[in-house]
Structures are given as structure tokens and as C-alpha cells.
Amino acid sequence: MGIIRGMSLTDSGMKLISEVIQDELNIPCLVMMGANLAQEVAEEQLCETTIGCENEENGQLMKELFASPYFRCTAVNDKKTVELCGALKNVVGIGAGIVDGLNFGDNTKAAVIRLGLMEMIKFAEEFFPGGNTATFFESCGIADLVATCHGGRNRLLGESVVKSNKDGKYKTVKELEKEILRGQSFQGPRIGREVYKMLESKDMVDRFPLFTAVHKICERQMDPKEFIQCLRNHPEHM
Ligand SMILES: NC(=O)c1ccc[n+]([C@@H]2O[C@H](COP(=O)([O-])OP(=O)(O)OC[C@H]3O[C@@H](n4cnc5c(N)ncnc54)[C@H](O)[C@@H]3O)[C@@H](O)[C@H]2O)c1
Numbered sequence: 001m002g003i004i005r006g007m008s009l010t011d012s013g014m015k016l017i018s019e020v021i022q023d024e025l026n027i028p029c030l031v032m033m034g035a036n037l038a039q040e041v042a043e044e045q046l047c048e049t050t051i052g053c054e055n056e057e058n059g060q061l062m063k064e065l066f067a068s069p070y071f072r073c074t075a076v077n078d079k080k081t082v083e084l085c086g087a088l089k090n091v092v093g094i095g096a097g098i099v100d101g102l103n104f105g106d107n108t109k110a111a112v113i114r115l116g117l118m119e120m121i122k123f124a125e126e127f128f129p130g131g132n133t134a135t136f137f138e139s140c141g142i143a144d145l146v147a148t149c150h151g152g153r154n155r156l157l158g159e160s161v162v163k164s165n166k167d168g169k170y171k172t173v174k175e176l177e178k179e180i181l182r183g184q185s186f187q188g189p190r191i192g193r194e195v196y197k198m199l200e201s202k203d204m205v206d207r208f209p210l211f212t213a214v215h216k217i218c219e220r221q222m223d224p225k226e227f228i229q230c231l232r233n234h235p236e237h238m
């Protein structure tokens with residue numbers, strides 16, 4: 001069962017982490033993604049998760065293995081979309097943190113969550129076609145977006161980047177990771193870089209302004225203050 005949120009760029013394109021595990025270990029690998037902030041799961045607070053499988057029998061088996069009164073599992077026969085949700089939401093989470101750092105309110109954050117979701121759906125259609133849009137309404141999709149955009153480490157990164165501003169100079173992701181996480185790591189910046197490379201290779205950057213802006217802010221190629229302006233001209237509004 002894979003819970004790692006990420007992807008890997010290879011010469012032949014983008015691979016999901018479960019595919020890397022399957023290829024390296026030569027074993028089947030299902031995935032589990034959802035609104036599952038570790039601290040809250042450890043405290044046995046009620047949460048939901050999504051098991052992504054390629055056949056219903058395996059999904060059901062894993063559901064029986066993992067489900068508990070506080071950990072409610074749904075098995076979905078759309079493994080790639082489930083895993084893609086778990087990776088891409090980290091990039092949106094950074095965007096939500098940038099909004100917080102810039103002192104914008106809940107309406108703006110809601111816009112980031114919605115536009116982020118639309119970019120996730122579009123990215124899946126372009127690069128991993130054949131999935132089911134309904135999967136984005138499982139815990140791995142909208143619910144994990146909400147959790148990450150309010151309580152995740154990636155949100156904290158976005159806010160911290162903005163707040164690290166000293167005379168127009170911002171701290172790097174590496175510096176902030178060392179200061180804030182002390183041994184843990186942010187998943188969003190690496191995923192954002194890989195997503196951006198894929199978009200650039202297909203000349204699609206303009207269609208994904210939120211993913212693009214988050215990536216450029218993480219790489220210090222864009223001032224975080226420009227983030228909101230990038231969203232004003234989003235293709236979803238045209
Ligand atoms: N913490 C949570 O709330 C939570 C919830 C659900 C899923 N996840 C996912 O689980 C995974 C692990 O999360 P975590 O909270 O334990 O993170 P963490 O930052 O505590 O640990 C990640 C570890 O992976 C190592 N690492 C990073 N890149 C590596 C590489 N290329 N090769 C080898 N090691 C590498 C890091 O050094 C670090 O020790 C992540 O993909 C995360 O998104 C985390």
C-alpha cells in the first residue's frame with residue numbers, strides 16, 4: 001500500500017510513485033490517499049481515506065484490513081486519479097498558504113481551492129487520461145485539498161515564504177524546511193517542479209496559472225505578491 005505523495009519524471013514521461021514501487025519491487029502496489037493529517041490520525045480523530053485500486057477485490061480486501069471506527073475507508077477503482085490527487089493537492093496547499101501570508105481572507109482561499117481543483121482535474125485529463133471525475137469528490141480529492149489548505153505543512157510553507165520577506169528578499173524553501181520542519185520535508189515544491197516541467201514540455205504553462213505561479217514562487221522566480229494577480233486572469237474565468 002503506497003501512501004507517498006509524489007511523482008517521478010523519467011525519460012519516458014511522468015511516473016506515479018506506485019508505478020515506481022511496482023517496477024522496482026515487482027509487486028502490485030495499491031494507494032491510500034485522503035484528508036489524513038498524521039497528528040489527527042494518531043489521535044484517532046474521525047477521518048476518511050480513499051484506497052485506489054485496479055480491481056475491486058483487492059480494494060475490498062484492503063478496506064477490510066485498514067478500516068476502523070475512526071478511519072473510514074472507501075475503495076475506488078481508479079488508482080491513478082487517487083494517487084494524482086494526493087500529489088497535486090500539495091502544490092495547491094502552498095498556494096493557500098501564500099494567500100494566508102498575504103492576509104487575504106476565506107473567499108480568496110476558497111477561490112484557490114476551487115481553481116486548484118480545476119487544474120488538478122485538467123492535469124489528470126491531459127497526462128493520465130481515462131480516470132473518473134467523480135474520484136475528485138472522494139476524500140483523496142476535495143477533502144484532502146481542504147485539510148491541506150488549512151492545516152498542512154505545505155500551507156505553512158506558503159505562508160512562511162511570504163512572511164520571510166525582508167526588503168523584497170525571501171528565504172528559500174530549503175532554509176524554511178530546516179527552520180520549520182526540522183528533519184521533515186515539504187512535498188509540494190518538488191511536485192510543483194515536476195508538474196511545471198511536464199507543462200513546459202507540452203507548451204501548456206498558460207493553462208495552469210496556479211501550478212505555475214506556485215512553482216515560480218518556490219524557485220524565487222516570482223514575487224509572492226504577484227500570486228493573486230496570476231489568478232485574476234485564470235482560464236476558468238474566461
Ligand atoms: N505527515 C502527514 O500528515 C502525511 C499524511 C498522509 C500522507 N503523508 C505522505 O507520507 C509521505 C511521508 O510523510 P512524512 O510526514 O513521514 O514526511 P517526512 O518529511 O517526515 O519524511 C519523509 C522522509 O523521506 C526522506 N526522503 C525525501 N526524499 C527522499 C528521496 N528521494 N530518497 C529517500 N528518502 C527521501 C526524507 O529525508 C524524510 O526522512 C509523504 O509523501 C507525505 O505526503 C504524510
Ligand SMILES: O=P(O)(O)OC[C@H](O)CO
Pocket residue numbers: 005034035036037038090093144147148151152153154155187
Ligand atoms: O502536511 P502536508 O501538507 O504534507 O499534508 C499532509 C497530508 O497529505 C494531508 O492528508
